Amino acid sequence: MAGLPGTGKSTLAKALAVQLSGTVLDKDTIRHAIFEPRDVEYSTEQDDFCMEVMLQSAEYLFRRDPTRHVFLDGRTFSRRYQIDRVIEFATRPNQPWRILECVCSDESAKARLAQATAHPAGNRDFELYLEVKRRFEPITLPKTVLDTDMAIDACVLSALKALET
Numbered sequence: 001m002a003g004l005p006g007t008g009k010s011t012l013a014k015a016l017a018v019q020l021s022g023t024v025l026d027k028d029t030i031r032h033a034i035f036e037p038r039d040v041e042y043s044t045e046q047d048d049f050c051m052e053v054m055l056q057s058a059e060y061l062f063r064r065d066p067t068r069h070v071f072l073d074g075r076t077f078s079r080r081y082q083i084d085r086v087i088e089f090a091t092r093p094n095q096p097w098r099i100l101e102c103v104c105s106d107e108s109a110k111a112r113l114a115q116a117t118a119h120p121a122g123n124r125d126f127e128l129y130l131e132v133k134r135r136f137e138p139i140t141l142p143k144t145v146l147d148t149d150m151a152i153d154a155c156v157l158s159a160l161k162a163l164e165t
Contacts, residue, residue, distance in 0.1 A: 002077035002139060003102035005129045006109035008148030008155070010119075012102060013071040015156050020069040020163070023061060025054045027074030028120040042123040051075060051082070055089045062095055069163070074121070078136040087141075099143035100159050108149050 001009040013024045027050045031040060034053065040046075051072075058070045077083050083099065090097040104112075110126045144162035146155045 001071055001073045001100055001102065002075075002083070002143070003148075004076055004078075004109060004132050004136065005121075005124050006113040006126075007102040007104045008112070008146075008152075009102045010073050011152065012100070012146065012148065012155055012159060013073040015152060016159055016163075017069070017071055019156060019160060022069030022071060024071045024073050025057055026120075027051060027054060027072075029074070030054060030057075032120050040122070042121070047075065051085070055086065059089070059093065062093055066093075066095070076132050076136070077139070078132050080137050080140075083139065083141060098163055099139060099141060100162065101139055101143050101145045102148050102155075103145055104148045 001013050003009050010024075010026065013026075016022060017024045027047065030053050031046065031050045034050070035046075054072055058072070061068055061070055072086060075082060077086075077099075087097055106129075109129050113124055113126050113129060144159065146158055148155055
C-alpha cells in the first residue's frame with residue numbers, strides 16, 4: 001500500500017484483507033508494540049527497522065500459507081529504495097507482489113488527517129502530508145493507482161481486479 005498520509009491506505013488495506021482473508025501488517029502498530037512511548041521516534045531509521053520486522057512477519061506468514069495476501073501498510077513508499085527492498089524480499093521466496101498507490105485530493109487528505117484521532121502514529125497531520133508530497137519520488141514500477149475520493153466499494157473492486165492479474 002503506497003501513498004501519502006491520509007490517502008486511505010489503511011482503510012483500503014483492511015477492506016481488502018476482509019475480502020481476501022488476508023492480513024494487514026501495519027508499521028505504526030508494530031512500532032508501538034515494539035517500543036515504549038518514550039522510545040518512539042518517527043525517524044527514517046526507526047521506520048526502516050519496523051519495515052524489516054514487517055517483512056520478517058510476512059515471510060513467516062507465507063511459509064505457513066504461500067497463498068495468503070499480506071498488505072504492508074503504514075509506509076508511504078515515497079522513496080524508491082523502500083519499494084526495492086520489498087520487491088527484493090518478495091522475490092526470494094518467489095512471492096508475487098503488487099503496488100496499490102492510493103491518491104486523493106489535498107482537501108480530502110486534510111479532512112481525514114484532521115479527524116484521524118485513533119491512528120497510532122502521533123506525527124500524522126497535514127504538514128506531514130505536504131512534506132512527504134514535496135519529496136515523494138514517483139513510483140515508476142507497475143502499479144495500480146486508486147483514487148480514494150471514490151467510494152470505498154469502488155476502490156476495493158479496482159484493487160481486487162489488479163490483484164487478480
